[in-house]
Amino acid sequence: MRGLIVKDLLSLLRQMKSIIIIILGLIVISFINKDYSLIAFVVPFFLVMTIVTTFSYDEFNKFDSYCNTLPVSRKNIVMSKYALVLIGNVLSVLVGLLVSFIVYLIDPSIKLEEFIAMIVGGVFGINLVISFLIPFFYKYGVQKGRIMFFALIILVVTIFTIIIKKVNGINAFLNNVLNDLNSVSVVSFIMIIILFMLFLLYISYRVSYYVYKNKEF
Amino acid sequence: MNSALEVKNLSKHYENFDLKDVCLNVPKGSIVGLVGQNGAGKTTLIKLIFEVIKKDSGTVKILDKNDVGVVLDDSFFPEILKVGDIDNIMKGIYKNWDEKLFSNYLKDFNLNKNQKIKELSKGMKKKLEIITALSHHPKLLVLDEPTSGLDPIVRKEVLDMFLSFVEDEQNSILLSSHITSDIENIADYVIFINEGKIIFEKSVIDLKESFAVAKCTEKDFEKIDKKYVVKYKKNKYDYEVLITNVKDVKRKYKNLVIDKALVEDIMLLYVKGE
Numbered sequence: 122m123r124g125l126i127v128k129d130l131l132s133l134l135r136q137m138k139s140i141i142i143i144i145l146g147l148i149v150i151s152f153i154n155k156d157y158s159l160i161a162f163v164v165p166f167f168l169v170m171t172i173v174t175t176f177s178y179d180e181f182n183k184f185d186s187y188c189n190t191l192p193v194s195r196k197n198i199v200m201s202k203y204a205l206v207l208i209g210n211v212l213s214v215l216v217g218l219l220v221s222f223i224v225y226l227i228d229p230s231i232k233l234e235e236f237i238a239m240i241v242g243g244v245f246g247i248n249l250v251i252s253f254l255i256p257f258f259y260k261y262g263v264q265k266g267r268i269m270f271f272a273l274i275i276l277v278v279t280i281f282t283i284i285i286k287k288v289n290g291i292n293a294f295l296n297n298v299l300n301d302l303n304s305v306s307v308v309s310f311i312m313i314i315i316l317f318m319l320f321l322l323y324i325s326y327r328v329s330y331y332v333y334k335n336k337e338f
Numbered sequence: 339m340n341s342a343l344e345v346k347n348l349s350k351h352y353e354n355f356d357l358k359d360v361c362l363n364v365p366k367g368s369i370v371g372l373v374g375q376n377g378a379g380k381t382t383l384i385k386l387i388f389e390v391i392k393k394d395s396g397t398v399k400i401l402d403k404n405d406v407g408v409v410l411d412d413s414f415f416p417e418i419l420k421v422g423d424i425d426n427i428m429k430g431i432y433k434n435w436d437e438k439l440f441s442n443y444l445k446d447f448n449l450n451k452n453q454k455i456k457e458l459s460k461g462m463k464k465k466l467e468i469i470t471a472l473s474h475h476p477k478l479l480v481l482d483e484p485t486s487g488l489d490p491i492v493r494k495e496v497l498d499m500f501l502s503f504v505e506d507e508q509n510s511i512l513l514s515s516h517i518t519s520d521i522e523n524i525a526d527y528v529i530f531i532n533e534g535k536i537i538f539e540k541s542v543i544d545l546k547e548s549f550a551v552a553k554c555t556e557k558d559f560e561k562i563d564k565k566y567v568v569k570y571k572k573n574k575y576d577y578e579v580l581i582t583n584v585k586d587v588k589r590k591y592k593n594l595v596i597d598k599a600l601v602e603d604i605m606l607l608y609v610k611g612e
Contacts (some may be wrong), residue, residue, distance in 0.1 A: 122430075123430035123431075124427045124428060124429065124430030124431035125427075125430075125431070126430075127426055127427050127429075127430050128415065128416070128419070128423075128427045131419055131420075131423045131426065131427070132416050132418050132419055135418045135419060135420065135423075135454070136418060178416035178417075178418060179416065181416070181417075182413070182414060182415065182416045182417055183412055183413035183414075184413065184414070184415060184416060185390075185413075186385065186390050186410055186412075186413035187408070187410050187413040187414055187415070189388055189389065189390045190388040190390065190403070190406075190408040190410065190480075191403065191408075191431050191432075192402070192403035192404045192431065192432065192433070193431060335392060337390070337391040337392060338385070338390050338391065338413075
């Protein structure tokens with residue numbers, strides 16, 4: 122399994138240049154606009170790029186056929202992608218912290234805590250997306266998987282909007298939940314989020330493995 | 339186990355293609371060549387052996403995957419990787435990956451570690467795939483079209499490499515190719531597969547002894563006892579006849595012009611003949 126993680130990390134490294142250019146671009150735009158919230162997107166962007174890129178390289182070079190002839194089980198093949206997600210999480214949080222620190226150095230008027238909270242939120246959101254996205258990739262491939270995934274998102278958002286519009290009181294309920302969350306300490310809040318993320322990724326892994334187990338290439 | 343690979347009654351059904359009851363055996367120390375036209379089922383068979391696709395029925399007995407090296411026709415590492423990256427990756431995959439051997443092979447074949455795979459020519463890439471399959475001291479090589487895209491000189495180099503690989507009489511190779519002369523030159527056994535079925539499995543020596551091609555007129559063709567005729571093909575001016583029991587035929591029909599049958603002739607007559 123280690124070899125597969127190395128493979129994905131090296132493929133990323135080989136195109137790090139374009140990722141860095143995009144990140145720098147985002148930072149420059151933020152400074153011009155004096156709106157640093159864009160930078161908070163750097164982290165999730167980094168993470169999603171990582172995952173999508175490795176999947177599309179695998180698909181483009183039909184790596185899965187070859188991979189299944191190597192002494193690696195299908196379970197480990199799937200697991201290696203999730204290991205990559207975890208590594209990606211750590212890396213992108215580090216990148217995020219670094220970037221926010223640099224922003225803080227340049228413009229001390231921003232609130233660092235808010236910034237970090239934004240990054241945590243971004244990471245959480247993106248892990249949510251990734252947890253759904255990977256099983257779709259395994260089931261339908263990168264191209265079709267992406268389309269199916271967006272179709273799902275649109276469907277879910279539409280349903281939610283309808284529910285929120287139709288059901289009175291749901292707004293009040295959501296406000297209450299948010300207020301309750303405010304009273305929780307930051308540390309335990311982050312802990313809860315991390316645990317929830319890990320749980321999501323685990324479920325996602327089980328689904329992906331279920332799909333991949335019988336897949337043919 | 340005296341075989342490096344043993345396949346029994348392997349079947350796989352597709353809507354428009356059936357691989358049916360395929361049996362094959364790769365004895366230790368031998369090279370087995372799989373021939374057949376495009377779409378005959380060679381790649382499907384190889385993918386079934388490694389469970390890249392799932393079989394419907396049958397059994398496959400193969401050495402531990404750590405002892406097997408594979409080259410597939412159309413599937414390898416992401417091309418954005420550099421040649422040298424393969425070393426770092428395979429270290430974490432094969433128990434007995436030999437870094438030094440790999441880098442010696444790279445030198446021997448003039449491959450540059452810092453070049454990206456996508457910058458390699460088709461032939462160079464094939465060489466890299468073969469080298470990769472050899473660098474963990476495998477005991478069995480399974481190669482799907484390993485010589486396609488290689489120029490004659492490199493092809494010769496690669497075939498010699500395969501021959502020296504089995505020299506110790508323990509290592510074995512299963513290779514598919516539509517370049518039948520390659521198979522004729524290095525294989526001990528030939529398996530001919532057509533439309534998902536194995537037509538025959540014979541040693542190359544047997545094959546040369548048991549088949550021959552006669553070219554004759556329609557009149558002569560009528561005279562040949564049909565028990566000697568395996569397949570025949572009517573051309574514009576003559577008949578091409580694949581015959582068996584060559585010695586008998588030569589004795590009985592002294593006027594008949596009989597040539598040695600190349601694997602290619604046999605394949606052609608089986609596919610195109612009646």
